[in-house]
Amino acid sequence: MAAVDTNATIQEKTTAEPVRPLANFPPSVWGDRFLSFTLDNSELEGYAKAMEAPKEELRRLIVDQTMDSNKKLSLIYSVHRLGLTYLFLQEIEAQLDKIFKEFNLQNYDEVDLYTTSINFQVFRHLGYKLPCDVFNKFKDNTSGAFKEDISTDVKGMLGLYESSQLRTRGESILDEASSFTETKLKSVVNNLEGNLAQQVLQSLRRPFHQGMPMVEARLYFSNYSEECATHECLLKLAKLHFSYLELQQKEELRIVSKWWKDMRFQETTPYIRDRVPEIYLWILGLYFEPRYSLARIIATKITLFLVVLDDTYDAYATIEEIRLLTDAINRWDMSAMEQIPEYIRPFYKILLDEYAELEKQLAIEGRAKSVIASKEAFQDIARGYLEEAEWTNSGYVASFPEYMKNGLITSAYNVISKSALVGMGDIVSENALAWYESHPKTLQASELISRLQDDVMTYQFERERGQSATGVDAYIKTYGVSEKEAIDELKIMIENAWKDINEGCLKPREVSMDLLAPILNLARMIDVVYRYDDGFTFPGKTMKEYITLLFVGSVSM
Ligand SMILES: CC(C)=CCC/C(C)=C/CC/C(C)=C/COP(=O)(O)OP(=O)(O)O
Ligand SMILES: [Mg+2]
Ligand SMILES: [Mg+2]
Ligand SMILES: [Mg+2]
Numbered sequence: 071m072a073a074v075d076t077n078a079t080i081q082e083k084t085t086a087e088p089v090r091p092l093a094n095f096p097p098s099v100w101g102d103r104f105l106s107f108t109l110d111n112s113e114l115e116g117y118a119k120a121m122e123a124p125k126e127e128l129r130r131l132i133v134d135q136t137m138d139s140n141k142k143l144s145l146i147y148s149v150h151r152l153g154l155t156y157l158f159l160q161e162i163e164a165q166l167d168k169i170f171k172e173f174n175l176q177n178y179d180e181v182d183l184y185t186t187s188i189n190f191q192v193f194r195h196l197g198y199k200l201p202c203d204v205f206n207k208f209k210d211n212t213s214g215a216f217k218e219d220i221s222t223d224v225k226g227m228l229g230l231y232e233s234s235q236l237r238t239r240g241e242s243i244l245d246e247a248s249s250f251t252e253t254k255l256k257s258v259v260n261n262l263e264g265n266l267a268q269q270v271l272q273s274l275r276r277p278f279h280q281g282m283p284m285v286e287a288r289l290y291f292s293n294y295s296e297e298c299a300t301h302e303c304l305l306k307l308a309k310l311h312f313s314y315l316e317l318q319q320k321e322e323l324r325i326v327s328k329w330w331k332d333m334r335f336q337e338t339t340p341y342i343r344d345r346v347p348e349i350y351l352w353i354l355g356l357y358f359e360p361r362y363s364l365a366r367i368i369a370t371k372i373t374l375f376l377v378v379l380d381d382t383y384d385a386y387a388t389i390e391e392i393r394l395l396t397d398a399i400n401r402w403d404m405s406a407m408e409q410i411p412e413y414i415r416p417f418y419k420i421l422l423d424e425y426a427e428l429e430k431q432l433a434i435e436g437r438a439k440s441v442i443a444s445k446e447a448f449q450d451i452a453r454g455y456l457e458e459a460e461w462t463n464s465g466y467v468a469s470f471p472e473y474m475k476n477g478l479i480t481s482a483y484n485v486i487s488k489s490a491l492v493g494m495g496d497i498v499s500e501n502a503l504a505w506y507e508s509h510p511k512t513l514q515a516s517e518l519i520s521r522l523q524d525d526v527m528t529y530q531f532e533r534e535r536g537q538s539a540t541g542v543d544a545y546i547k548t549y550g551v552s553e554k555e556a557i558d559e560l561k562i563m564i565e566n567a568w569k570d571i572n573e574g575c576l577k578p579r580e581v582s583m584d585l586l587a588p589i590l591n592l593a594r595m596i597d598v599v600y601r602y603d604d605g606f607t608f609p610g611k612t613m614k615e616y617i618t619l620l621f622v623g624s625v626s627m
Contacts, residue, residue, distance in 0.1 A: 090341075091535055093385035095607060098344035099614060104621065105328055109321040117314040124310070125157060127303035132161045139169050140185050145304075147192045148297050151278065152308045153287035155196070156359050162196065170198045178204045183220055187229025194236040195279075197577040202241045205230065209243070216246065221254045224262065228270055231255060235279035238573040239566065268293040280597040282351075284319075284358040285616050288312065312625045318360055320621055323350050326370045335378060338416040342381040347621065348606060348613045349373050354620075355595040356490050356588040365493030371424060372444060372489040376451070376482050378417050383455040384537070387411070389463040396456040399449055421448075428492060439503055440492045447485035454479035461539045473544035474521070481520035483592050487513060490588040497584050505581045512574030512586060515567035516593045522560045527600045528607070568593065 131137070131145060146162055149155055155162060170193060178186055186204050193200035208230075210217050220226055231251035237244035252274065259270045272293055278286050291298055291308055298305050323346075330336075330346045353370045383392055391411045398406035398418060407415050425448075429441045457476045461468055468476070478484070488506055491498045506513065525541035532540055545556040571593055575586050598612055599605040605612050 088388045090386050090388070091384070092341060093381070093535065095341075095343045095381070095385070096610075098346070099610065100347050100617070102327070102331070104320070104323045104347060105331070107320045107324045109317060109324075114314060114317050117310050117317070121307060121310045121314065124303040124307035128154075128301065128307055129158060129161055131301060131303070132158050132165060139172075140181070140189065143169065143189050143192045144185075144297075145301065146196075147188050148290075148294070148300070148304060150192065150195055151287065151290040151294070152298070152304070152311075153283055153358065154307065154311060157311075166193065166196055166198055170200070173200065175201070175203055179207065183208055183223055183226030184229045187226065187233045190233045191229070191236065194233075194572070194576070197575060197579065197583065199238075199576045202237070202244050205233075205243055205247065216250050221258075224255070224258060224266060224270065227251045227254050228266075228273055231273060232278055235277045235568075236572055237569060238576070239569045265293055265295065276597060276601065280594055280601075282355040282594060282598050282616065283591065284315070284354055285598075285619060288619060309625070315358060315360065316620065316625050318363060319354060319358070322354075322363055322366055322370075323347060323621055325367055326350055326374075329371065330374060333416075333420050335374075335417065339378055339382065339386070339413060341386040342378050343607060345377060345606065345609060346370075346374065347617045348609050349377060351613060351617055351620070352595050352599070353490070355598065356591045357494075362494060365490060365495075368428065368493040369486065369490045372448070372492075373482075373486055375417075375421055375424075375448070376485065379452060379455065380482075382414060382417075383459055384532075384535075387414070387459075389459055392456055392459045396452045399452040402445070402449065432492065435495075437492075437498065439500075440488070440498055443503060443507060444485060444489040444492055447488050450479055451482060451485050458537070458539045462537050465538055467538050467547045468544050470541070470544040470548040473539055473541060474518075476539075477521040477525075477541060478514060478517040481517040481524075483517040483520045483589075484509070484513065487516070487588050487592060491585075494584070497582065502581050502585050505585070510574070510580065512571055512580075512589050515570040515574070516589045518567045519564050519571075519593045520596050522564055523596045523600045524604075526557055526560055527604045531604065531607070 128149070132142075132149070134142075137145075142165060146155075146165065149158065149162070181189075181204075183205075190200050190202075190204060208216055208220050220230075228251075230247050234244040234248035234251065237248070255270050255274055259267065259274060262270055272289055278290075281289075287308075291312070298308060327346050327350075335342065336344055350366070350370050353366050353373060356369065357365065382395070387395065391414070395410050395414055395418075398410045399421075402422065404419070404422060407418060410418055425441060425445050429438050429445075432438045432441050454476050458480060460466075491503065491506065522541050529540040529542040533543065541560055542553065542556050545551070545559060546553060549556070549559075551559070571590055574580070575583065575590055579586060598616070601612075603611065
């Protein structure tokens with residue numbers, strides 16, 4: 071009998087597939103449908119030309135000195151809700167500077183709740199801290215509660231509800247207003263009809279301030295047709311603007327979908343979530359302005375790399391492979407290819423090539439630093455993901471402070487916000503980049519919202535899969551509270567982080583709103599994706615609805 075080749079059997083044993091934490095994520099709902107779009111540039115230019123006339127007419131209205139200030143603020147509110155502020159920013163700020171300077175609380179004595187709330191929202195959205203005292207007169211002096219009689223004023227209640235989302239720390243009247251109006255609006259919504267019913271339903275589902283600007287603009291156009299019709303030029307400009315943006319965004323989605331397919335990630339790493347339209351929607355949420363087209367494409371690619379990385383660490387690699395891959399990402403050198411497992415080499419090569427290409431392109435503009443900042447943040451998150459994997463591998467449950475220190479990094483909002491800067495052009499000055507690198511409070515708040523909202527919605531799924539580190543379990547362990555109390559506490563932290571973001575967007579700002587908007591909008595996208603469920607792993611509700619609204623239907627107006 072031939073000697074048993076023990077080496078062979080040992081060899082067989084060691085090459086047997088290791089046990090992998092596969093997640094069997096639901097497949098993409100979109101397939102290749104966004105690849106077939108073809109952009110007709112003459113159609114795009116046609117919309118741009120047609121926008122000129124209504125744009126000039128609207129500009130004249132905005133600067134019209136004869137218009138009553140409440141009417142002017144109401145017009146600016148509709149302009150803002152339709153996503154058109156960026157076309158008139160100087161004119162709008164000049165008007166608001168003037169009206170804000172004349173502010174006097176007595177002027178609001180006779181102003182109704184709805185008008186007061188429109189004024190409040192316009193000023194706060196544009197960065198002016200109109201005092202929340204303007205709402206004091208709607209409270210009963212003796213009981214201190216909101217007067218019951220305002221609860222029949224549905225439009226006023228809706229305006230107060232939307233206003234309360236813009237509160238900062240210490241504005242307790244707006245904390246009360248948020249819950250008071252939400253309760254009242256929920257109690258009447260089923261008896262409402264027409265546009266008002268749609269308006270209340272939409273705000274209760276997601277207030278404008280927490281929504282995705284591009285989608286909110288489309289919903290405003292549908293649900294507030296009367297307000298949009300007050301000026302013909304506003305209606306016309308909004309329609310043409312939506313048509314222009316739709317073509318440009320469908321082309322961007324085609325470009326990133328084609329890139330993803332050409333890179334063959336679904337074949338080389340088939341265990342990952344196939345979510346290209348969802349990640350493009352996420353990045354579109356950061357900035358929809360036409361001038362940020364290239365920025366969206368770059369940021370989408372880098373965020374897709376993050377999905378590959380996160381799912382590799384969470385749903386496929388062994389701890390040994392994770393250690394080798396993290397070391398390779400720290401080394402950031404093609405020579406590290408041989409140390410990492412076969413299946414992840416294509417990803418590693420594409421990652422390094424893509425960043426090298428970006429660095430070369432941006433060096434021409436003298437802005438390679440923004441690429442370096444993004445790359446370093448990418449290396450940082452790989453180390454953060456390794457830390458989580460080590461905890462899971464050893465069964466260690468981190469203390470809450472320890473978890474959060476790592477969790478702000480694994481929120482991915484540092485690397486995504488820095489990646490969003492890469493294609494934004496000259497607005498990203500040295501000072502702007504230094505501000506981001508200083509890890510400002512507004513960015514930390516957005517990271518906290520991302521980390522904790524995601525944990526609140528995914529911790530059961532992740533706990534079942536043996537992941538020991540989530541914000542919920544760390545909080546329970548550290549403070550010895552029940553799961554429900556832990557979740558309630560995390561939600562309070564999220565609410566306070568929103569107040570910090572609101573504060574950070576008020577003048578005088580540390581950097582221009584162009585640089586704050588991606589951070590604010592990243593927080594908004596967490597509400598879009600995780601308010602009701604884990605809308606990214608299971609994207610069949612909100613994300614599917616938003617992708618259909620923006621990229622499948624046509625702008626039927
Ligand atoms: C954490 C978070 C919401 C990040 C949002 C930014 C973003 C799109 C990151 C890319 C990786 C990703 C989709 C994580 C969310 O899923 P997950 O629940 O698997 O993330 P986790 O493994 O960090 O919990
Ligand atoms: Mg994950
Ligand atoms: Mg993860
Ligand atoms: Mg999660």
